[in-house]
Amino acid sequence: MLVQFKVNGKQASVDVAPNTLLVQALREHLRLTGTHVGCDTAQCGACTVLVNGRAVKSCNTLAAQHPGAEITTIEGLAAADGTLHPMQAAFKDCHGLQCGFCTPGMVMSSLDLCQRHPDASEAEIREQLDGNMCRCTGYQNIVRAVQKGQAAMKASS
Amino acid sequence: MGASDLSKLPHIGESVRRVEDVRFLTGAGQYTDDINLPNQRYAVFVRSPHAHALIKSVDTSRAQTMPGVARVFTGKDIEGKMNGLPCGWLITSTDGQPMKEPPHPVLAQGKVRYVGDHVAMVVADTVEQARNAAEAVEVDYDVLPAVVDVRDAAKGTALHDAAPDNHCYKWAIGDKGAVDGVFASAAHVTKLDLTNNRLIPNAIEPRSAIGAYNRANDEYTLYVANQNPHVERLLMTAFVLGLPEHKVRVIAPDVGGGFGSKIFLYAEDVALTWAARQLNCAVKWTADRSESFLSDAHGRDHVSHAEMAMDANGKFLALRVHTDANLGAYLSTFSTAVPTILYATLLAGQYATPQIYVEVDAWFTNTAPVDAYRGAGRPEATYLLERLVSRCAWDLGIGQDEIRKRNFITSFPYQTPVALQYDIGDYVTTMHKAQQLADVAGFDARRQATEAKGMKRGIGYSSYIEACGIAPSNIAGALGARAGLFECGEVRVHPTGSVTVFTGSHSHGQGHETTFAQVVAARLGIPIENVSVVHGDTGRVPFGMGTYGSRSISVGGAAIMRALDKIETKAKKIAAHLMEASEADIDFEGGEFKVKGTDKKVPFGQVALTAYVPHNYPLDKLEPGLNETAFYDPTNFTFPAGTYICEVEVDPATGVVRVDRFSAVDDFGTIINPMIVEGQVHGGLVQGIGQALLENCVYDKDTGQLLTGSMMDYAMPRADDMPSFKLDTVCTPCTHNPLGTKGCGEAGAIGSPPAVINAVLDALRPLGVKEFDMPASPSRVWSAIQQQKA
Numbered sequence: 001m002l003v004q005f006k007v008n009g010k011q012a013s014v015d016v017a018p019n020t021l022l023v024q025a026l027r028e029h030l031r032l033t034g035t036h037v038g039c040d041t042a043q044c045g046a047c048t049v050l051v052n053g054r055a056v057k058s059c060n061t062l063a064a065q066h067p068g069a070e071i072t073t074i075e076g077l078a079a080a081d082g083t084l085h086p087m088q089a090a091f092k093d094c095h096g097l098q099c100g101f102c103t104p105g106m107v108m109s110s111l112d113l114c115q116r117h118p119d120a121s122e123a124e125i126r127e128q129l130d131g132n133m134c135r136c137t138g139y140q141n142i143v144r145a146v147q148k149g150q151a152a153m154k155a156s157s
Numbered sequence: 158m159g160a161s162d163l164s165k166l167p168h169i170g171e172s173v174r175r176v177e178d179v180r181f182l183t184g185a186g187q188y189t190d191d192i193n194l195p196n197q198r199y200a201v202f203v204r205s206p207h208a209h210a211l212i213k214s215v216d217t218s219r220a221q222t223m224p225g226v227a228r229v230f231t232g233k234d235i236e237g238k239m240n241g242l243p244c245g246w247l248i249t250s251t252d253g254q255p256m257k258e259p260p261h262p263v264l265a266q267g268k269v270r271y272v273g274d275h276v277a278m279v280v281a282d283t284v285e286q287a288r289n290a291a292e293a294v295e296v297d298y299d300v301l302p303a304v305v306d307v308r309d310a311a312k313g314t315a316l317h318d319a320a321p322d323n324h325c326y327k328w329a330i331g332d333k334g335a336v337d338g339v340f341a342s343a344a345h346v347t348k349l350d351l352t353n354n355r356l357i358p359n360a361i362e363p364r365s366a367i368g369a370y371n372r373a374n375d376e377y378t379l380y381v382a383n384q385n386p387h388v389e390r391l392l393m394t395a396f397v398l399g400l401p402e403h404k405v406r407v408i409a410p411d412v413g414g415g416f417g418s419k420i421f422l423y424a425e426d427v428a429l430t431w432a433a434r435q436l437n438c439a440v441k442w443t444a445d446r447s448e449s450f451l452s453d454a455h456g457r458d459h460v461s462h463a464e465m466a467m468d469a470n471g472k473f474l475a476l477r478v479h480t481d482a483n484l485g486a487y488l489s490t491f492s493t494a495v496p497t498i499l500y501a502t503l504l505a506g507q508y509a510t511p512q513i514y515v516e517v518d519a520w521f522t523n524t525a526p527v528d529a530y531r532g533a534g535r536p537e538a539t540y541l542l543e544r545l546v547s548r549c550a551w552d553l554g555i556g557q558d559e560i561r562k563r564n565f566i567t568s569f570p571y572q573t574p575v576a577l578q579y580d581i582g583d584y585v586t587t588m589h590k591a592q593q594l595a596d597v598a599g600f601d602a603r604r605q606a607t608e609a610k611g612m613k614r615g616i617g618y619s620s621y622i623e624a625c626g627i628a629p630s631n632i633a634g635a636l637g638a639r640a641g642l643f644e645c646g647e648v649r650v651h652p653t654g655s656v657t658v659f660t661g662s663h664s665h666g667q668g669h670e671t672t673f674a675q676v677v678a679a680r681l682g683i684p685i686e687n688v689s690v691v692h693g694d695t696g697r698v699p700f701g702m703g704t705y706g707s708r709s710i711s712v713g714g715a716a717i718m719r720a721l722d723k724i725e726t727k728a729k730k731i732a733a734h735l736m737e738a739s740e741a742d743i744d745f746e747g748g749e750f751k752v753k754g755t756d757k758k759v760p761f762g763q764v765a766l767t768a769y770v771p772h773n774y775p776l777d778k779l780e781p782g783l784n785e786t787a788f789y790d791p792t793n794f795t796f797p798a799g800t801y802i803c804e805v806e807v808d809p810a811t812g813v814v815r816v817d818r819f820s821a822v823d824d825f826g827t828i829i830n831p832m833i834v835e836g837q838v839h840g841g842l843v844q845g846i847g848q849a850l851l852e853n854c855v856y857d858k859d860t861g862q863l864l865t866g867s868m869m870d871y872a873m874p875r876a877d878d879m880p881s882f883k884l885d886t887v888c889t890p891c892t893h894n895p896l897g898t899k900g901c902g903e904a905g906a907i908g909s910p911p912a913v914i915n916a917v918l919d920a921l922r923p924l925g926v927k928e929f930d931m932p933a934s935p936s937r938v939w940s941a942i943q944q945q946k947a
Binding site: 039074092095098122125140141 | 172174175177178179180181182183184185186187188190191359360361362363411412413414416443445446447665666667668832833835836838839840841842843844867868869873874875876877879881882905
């Protein structure tokens with residue numbers, strides 16, 4: 001079946017089976033391999049993307065459920081000239097990533113978090129990141145990165 | 158160049174932001190599953206649903222005819238075509254006999270021995286087709302009784318003909334007679350039984366591999382999420398498939414975390430490589446998380462009894478330990494070294510205990526193979542010793558800090574009674590700094606405040622030591638290692654003066670592309686941006702041993718330093734020629750070669766260009782080019798050490814344990830990039846605290862089914878389970894490598910579990926709970942409290 005949506009600002013049309021997951025459509029049909037799959041139970045959050053501005057675990061929803069949606073993946077965050085989004089820059093500056101595998105999902109969740117909770121405290125950030133697992137960083141620098149990204153996003157908005 | 162000179166250079170000790178981050182932050186990383194090759198098919202493995210069973214028959218006829226299926230391979234297809242997976246470390250039993258080393262087939266040969274064991278491999282055009290066909294493979298099993306608990310192994314049905322009592326080896330170290338003699342007359346003896354719970358590594362990137370074959374030149378390429386591609390290739394070609402090593406290229410691209418679990422040669426890697434040639438196509442497989450739980454090598458799983466003999470003042474006189482180690486169903490690559498060489502030799506810890514005797518029995522059970530997991534043997538040693546030491550303090554009625562201070566080693570080098578010789582350390586200062594960082598002075602007030610809320614508060618200490626960079630090769634060989642333990646480094650200076658470094662170390666999160674570039678830039682006086690680091694490809698990098706055991710900077714970095722020494726020596730000859738000076742008069746500093754006592758100088762870039770455009774060049778005495786390779790084999794281990802202090806609050810009504818404060822002071826020797834080192838400690842701490850509070854691998858005792866087989870059943874640490882940590886360092890540079898570094902990757906996971914459990918016990922002892930095994934999950938803590946009430 002043909003599903004059309006907008007991915008990272010561009011119209012995309014994918015010819016998928018009805019049981020194709022959104023993450024499969026992104027990774028396998030559109031070759032946007034920045035979105036990762038880390039588990040089969042919607043626990044790890046590595047596959048998190050924004051669907052109409054909200055963080056969604058793309059391993060847990062079908063591509064066919066999102067016709068016409070605006071989808072943002074990690075590939076769609078930096079400016080056209082390569083300048084990192086303030087949240088990406090904050091992750092780099094705070095060493096909020098190590099192996100990088102959970103990072104795309106972590107960044108996408110953080111964006112949603114900052115939009116919904118622009119004044120989130122450390123404890124709230126930790127609670128809100130409950131759906132994203134990282135095995136490398138111990139979370140401390142991720143929390144710092146979200147705080148820094150949050151401040152930068154506020155300053156630029 | 159030595160460590161003291163290095164540490165004065167620019168970039169050394171700077172928190173340089175990582176060069177690898179941009180690709181990871183923009184979705185441009187290339188992990189194995191992100192790679193797709195032309196003419197690629199997909200493999201799915203048929204795995205055993207039983208923990209122990211004879212295979213009466215495997216019927217692939219229906220699967221073979223299903224849409225898209227290329228082939229279904231079973232144990233019969235590989236019989237006689239390849240050997241089993243090798244074990245890389247031979248342990249000799251106390252009776253002089255070699256360990257039992259039963260076959261570890263790539264696909265089961267008539268018997269399965271754990272849930273998840275490989276029975277067949279289906280290759281099809283799509284993953285879905287392969288999955289459907291895998292379900293159509295009919296396997297007729299004759300189920301046998303399973304044994305999963307190491308304490309029951311001897312009574313269990315034999316897994317292997319070669320080990321009728323499921324016993325792999327009995328190994329010992331130390332002077333038993335002398336130790337028993339000391340115990341017979343000691344003023345105090347403290348005894349402890351403990352279990353080190355089994356863990357599942359759970360790197361967030363599941364294992365993944367693509368085997369590819371090119372018939373035109375008879376060459377294989379294996380892309381694989383792996384920590385040591387050369388070792389993978391050597392084991393696979395020389396021991397299993399008998400392929401010519403030069404015809405096989407192993408590429409470990411971006412790898413999403415390893416923690417030890419991606420060191421090993423796995424059956425899937427071999428099967429995919431072999432099948433690529435049979436089918437003349439690329440064959441890709443990526444584990445789903447359930448497969449990771451079932452088939453990644455697990456960690457820990459020790460049951461131990463420990464005893465400390467002390468004099469009347471709490472001075473340690475002798476330590477006696479017996480450990481039963483669960484090796485799982487088969488010997489994974491380095492499994493046998495973990496509960497022996499990497500464990501028992503660490504049991505001196507930071508203490509001047511004059512006599513130590515350790516005996517280890519290792520057993521086969523119907524569980525996934527157990528092998529190195531972040532720390533590998535050293536967390537098990539630290540957990541046992543640091544629990545025992547705090548117990549000694551409580552038995553004697555003195556402080557956890559006091560017992561440690563009374564027994565710290567204070568003079569170096571120090572020869573332990575269990576083979577290792579510590580080169581340097583400063584345990585007293587480290588403890589003192591940790592106590593300040595943790596505000597131990599304020600603990601009593603915090604405890605009162607906690608108790609006023611109806612809760613309990615406890616403080617726990619752990620003073621760990623670890624041994625990193627296993628070495629030297631010849632001694633490891635005498636102890637049973639079947640591999641070298643050196644590292645390689647190649648420094649390729651380009652004509653315009655920029656540099657590519659090729660290292661045998663592998664980065665799967667550790668940031669080598671940044672740290673190694675800092676070292677090279679500092680030494681050559683060039684910008685960090687002018688240095689690239691290449692790793693993870695046997696086709697590009699000289700033979701190297703990869704990354705495990707916190708060895709990368711101390712062994713891999715040292716190899717690069719040696720290569721840089723050679724670069725500097727040659728470059729000085731070129732510079733001397735250019736400036737018509739004697740080589741002995743040339744100094745190299747800040748990226749410039751200078752003639753002593755003059756203002757003559759040439760920059761590094763000009764020397765590089767001259768090496769490749771050798772017009773004005775001593776061609777009669779010197780080869781052109783500026784490209785040097787070094788192999789570095791360490792003369793000793795490095796010995797990072799630290800003191801960790803944990804404070805917990807326990808709610809006796811619910812059993813919930815919250816880590817309120819955690820302070821860690823580590824001595825890693827020279828630190829190249831403090832930001833990266835802190836990140837390594839954070840991650841290690843969370844894995845260690847995860848073990849102490851949350852994580853626990855459970856198999857059903859009767860059926861051998863994995864009960865914690867998903868992230869919904871196995872409690873992975875999440876952001877809101879953890880506190881923010883306070884970190885500091887002490888620096889006694891390693892005395893025997895050119896950087897003075899010691900390694901930092903595993904420390905957090907090694908030192909933290911006993912700190913947490915000692916804190917939990919400190920909180921619960923007033924309630925009568927004297928001993929407690931990990932994990933301190935709410936139900937287990939609550940039950941322990943209720944048992945005391947009953």
